Amino acid sequence: MPVSDSADPGDASVAPGDRPDDATDALPINELFYSLQGEGRLAGVPSVFVRTSGCNLRCWFCDSYHTSWEPTHAWLDVDDIVAEVESYDAADHVVLTGGEPMIHDASVALLEALDDRGYHTTVETNGTIVRDAPIDLASVSPKLASSTPTPDRAPDGADAGPWAERHERDRIDLDALAGLVDAYEFQLKFVVSDADDMPEIREVLADLRDAAAVPIRDDDVLLMPEGATRERLAETRTRVADLAMEHGFRYTPRLHVDLWNDAPET
Numbered sequence: 001m002p003v004s005d006s007a008d009p010g011d012a013s014v015a016p017g018d019r020p021d022d023a024t025d026a027l028p029i030n031e032l033f034y035s036l037q038g039e040g041r042l043a044g045v046p047s048v049f050v051r052t053s054g055c056n057l058r059c060w061f062c063d064s065y066h067t068s069w070e071p072t073h074a075w076l077d078v079d080d081i082v083a084e085v086e087s088y089d090a091a092d093h094v095v096l097t098g099g100e101p102m103i104h105d106a107s108v109a110l111l112e113a114l115d116d117r118g119y120h121t122t123v124e125t126n127g128t129i130v131r132d133a134p135i136d137l138a139s140v141s142p143k144l145a146s147s148t149p150t151p152d153r154a155p156d157g158a159d160a161g162p163w164a165e166r167h168e169r170d171r172i173d174l175d176a177l178a179g180l181v182d183a184y185e186f187q188l189k190f191v192v193s194d195a196d197d198m199p200e201i202r203e204v205l206a207d208l209r210d211a212a213a214v215p216i217r218d219d220d221v222l223l224m225p226e227g228a229t230r231e232r233l234a235e236t237r238t239r240v241a242d243l244a245m246e247h248g249f250r251y252t253p254r255l256h257v258d259l260w261n262d263a264p265e266t
């Protein structure tokens, strides 16, 4: 069950509200595809990606705009999602991502079905919701103050409007973060623009180390350069790599951006 009540699945601005009445175990799917894991400690591993639509936050730099700011999707039954995953014979890793996949009750049923079939599952989450589900790697990406949208800093055509305050209120939930790291194998993945992000990362880490029952090693902390295009990554990755070395954290590439830029289904 959710630890945090900040994400209300009944809120159409958080989760898509056009769920069919007969969709018992269904998820709003934005895309489902086979690629290489681009980020984190499993970067380079062939994986099937199941991207759900809907998010309880609104990062100004969101690289999956059509799951958050302007969600699009088709509702698919869990059984149909699993059948589609199984059609990719070569893959034994599945990445459940979004949006924020943990806002959906049916994500648990999907993870259970994948676990029953022996898949390794990674869940990419913003760390604000904990559910009791079989997850092999919780890839937790707490959102820093630099992610908060403002009237001057929002995706093209998007209105930051009430989301500026709401995102700022909800982006860090220490109880949920501690619940995730205590329950699962995890990595903490911070999207970093520049050195100004580092004091907050250190502050979140210190608070989380106090709150969590398990140790959090520097090796569990990954710095990922902000940027959803090759052009933007070229501006951020060297300075983020330097920050990783300076602070003793890991650096993670965005392999899919290096390989395929911002093409969909990568």
Ligand code: SF4
Residues within 6 Å of the ligand: 055, 056, 057, 058, 059, 061, 062, 063, 064, 067, 068, 098, 099, 100, 126, 143
């Ligand atoms: S939490 Fe993730 S999916 Fe949601 S707005 Fe931020 S980057 Fe996008």
